[in-house]
Amino acid sequence: MLLEMDGIDKAYGGVPALRGASFAVEAGEVHALIGQNGAGKSTLIKVLTGYTRRDAGQVRFRGQDFAPAGPQAAQAAGISTIYQEISLVGQRSITENICLGRETRRFGLLHWRRMHEEAAALLGRFGIQVDVRRTLASYPTAVQQMVAIARAIAFQAALVVMDEPTSSLSDAEVQVLFGVIRQLRAEGVAVVFVSHKLDELYAVCDRVTVLRDGRTVQVSQMDGLPKLELVATMLGRDLSSVARAGATAFGAKRGRHGAALLAVQDLRAGPRVQGVSLDVGQGEVVGVAGLLGAGRTETARALFGADVRDGGRVTLDGRDFAPQGPGDAIRAGIGLCTEDRKAEGIVPELSVRENLTLALLPRLARAGIVDETRQAAVVAQFIKQLDIRCAGAEQPVGQLSGGNQQKVLLARWLCTDPRLLILDEPTRGIDVGAKAEIQALIRALAASGLGVLMISSEIEEIVEGADHAYVLRDGRTVARLTDAGLSEHAVMDAMAHGAHAGLHAPMLDAHA
Template sequence: MPRPVLEMKNISKTFSSVKVLKDVKISLYPGEVHALMGENGAGKSTLMKILGGIYTPDANGEIVYKDSPIEWKSPLEARNKGISVIHQELNLSPNLTISENILMGTKFPKKTFGIVDWEKVHEKAGSILRSMGSSLNPKTLVSKLSVAEQQVVEIARALSFKAEVLIMDEPTASLSDKEINKLFTIIEDLKKQGVAIIYISHRMDEIFKISDRFTVLRDGDWIASGPIEETNPEHLVKLMVGRDLKDLFKRQTRKQATGKRVTNKPVLELRNVTDQTFVQDVSFQVYPGEIVGIAGLVGAGRTELVRAIFGAASLKSGEILVDGQPVHIRNPIDAIKNGIAHVPESRKEQGLFLDMSVKENLIMTEMSSFSKFGMLSWRQAGSAAGKHIQNLGVKVANPELPVSSLSGGNQQKVVIAKWLSIHPKVLLLDEPTRGVDIGAKTEIHKIISGLAEQGLAVLMISSELPEVLGVSDRILVMSEGRLTGELQREEATQEKIMHYATGGK
């Protein structure tokens, strides 16, 4: 076996007397994909931030890179030495073009007198994008891109450096199946070039498709490492959570439980809804106690549809009805008044105030009810926040801590709890389990199912077909802004969903 290109030994890290990593070790070999596994909060991202030069390890830790001990002084130094990181949180500059973001930190091609040769800049960035199979225009502002498109730019930026070690932290969370396959092709090419890749993902199918070896962390501890062929999904899950998860959550629908629909009157109905940009002539109903999944490829118009329902995008034509009555939703305030809540696809950018506490985020939508004569009763607010924490099982040592300190799964619970405080009739969920671990995903599924059992109408977008199939009572499929198929739970399969998602009739 070749010598490792990089070794991390006895890596520990302490924040404010809390030890988040404890003597962790990992070895990387040239031309391999090494899966780094663990629940949210296990320490994966912290370990990678140490490797990428963002954090320094505690005193006893050691990083050996190409047979030499190293201690990065900055992320730029690590990157210049061949360590390239694609972080889970997108770190792009929205006011700059795709080209400027991809080549940021490099020397731009110049004309005479030091003037930037923008045509060569765009040509170089375009070449990197084309190598990934992307047709994005490098002159486009990043602010105009979807989350999935921004992820493509993030990956392209990492690939713009001649990396010997490439760290990918949830790189496919916002990508379509087609884009994921392109990424896997790129990864195979990088392996042939001898690049060592650390791959962080909660998607087991991806791990077993592309990985050569694995390392599992749990609560900041190293648990196990080994060849991927010597393990299986059940074994990895047990290593990650410290217990068997034999029965991953599968919803028993109200139809299965009672043999009939709870009511024949829909709580939400769309009639020929068309928005100002992409959604075209969409009609459907959602009933109380029902979970309706929306499936489709990235760019199908799913997010645009729920944003239109919530008033975050304006309608061009069509009608929205709540409890059988037409409603005029011009903005999110109108939606809230009509009992519609929306959990957006990006919790950090659209769902949370990251610099504020868990308590403040939890009471944000009901703050007015704790105010009298312009004065906020923090005692009442704290009591309400405590109930939300208990009801949804949010794991937090102190509700006064910033919400950014929570794991992804607990952050998502905070977003859901915040909207449940308005007692909605309809809950719009856009990728509710994106970027959370398997244990937290199961908990969120149970929360969603419990809400439906209480009579809430749930409309849920998910790009993970097993999730759509496992949780939904019905599945709507979109393609190019239109509704192309509707499947009952008992007839739905991944093949049928993909048929409709690719425009099949």
């Protein structure tokens, strides 16, 4: 065994994250590590990579006891990590990012030419041709992800940990990444692969370890392991109950259109939004699909007043709507759940209570003084209603699992009693169980009359969850899909080919 972890305990502020977890990886295998949010995957990885110290247990790496003093020590020992959130320096060049910490020197000075060559060669292995002298931030997320991987590999690692490496990659890029992973395996490097996407695990992994509630509950070969069994183990549920559920938990569609709520015509904002048109009715879940960089998030931000709008017409309840900032949008009854929970959603050090009521606070205050009785009532109600699992309303929200953080953010908007909720990737990076809860919640919210604009990269979420859906491509609406026309094939076709060119004018006529 290359790596053996046994009886690992770890608690944060008294809340156990790992309870006697074990994990073993052989050289030259690709090992999937899965579990619901809060199962302890991230904590196990942090223990392994030296970001945090275990409370108890043994770790043996390359046959020796292993207790890294920090991430650098782990890296020096041969363990490289690629995190879900890219942890590189955006303002420095790609070369600097790849070579940071292991710079090539000549006569005591940096040997820039050699380093540029190395960086370009490493990225070339993944089929990526970029100017390595330019800053990292000037490239799209997918390229940044590849740079993170190149950096990990450049350290001559014996074990590469990839924590949801595909969450910001397109399908083609995922295939490139899989090629790299297979190449690493052939070279005898072990890869720990963390992902919520089962298909990816089956495509690339040899074995799987399942964590649940901080314990290791299953270790087996991927080959011949039924997907259903894997899901059931992860959830700790009976097989038959999973079998009854669909791929998503949205439930029945309404199949009809509500009264018009939001109408967007030819919206333009910055380079990414070049002509987006869409409609959301009361009680509808409207999907927005598109590849990375199609302008979905930017559209949401422009509608919410977070970014400046360059043109186009937006009406809310038939009246022109041009918010000068998020405050205007919130007062008009709109909420926006952002894609990036950590950077744009939670205030990690503040309590669940403060985070949950952040948008509502102005309304909870009279003469600037917060009515704490009403605040506590609102918080208690939503913790119960959304089943937010926390040690209490005063627990810092940063300590919750991703799924529960997302519920707090949903509650932040729901408690403002909005009419339109914009959800940007509402189920990204959260476990299967919490995902199902949130999908069911979205449907329940729509049934109560709320209009939902749901941006998602998961096609089945769009197809099963939305009453109708729009596909964006290069900042423009290229397809409006309804009823039987809303199929996986149609969505993918529109993403790939842009459906019928110049469609937006006739499309608006079609349902005016």
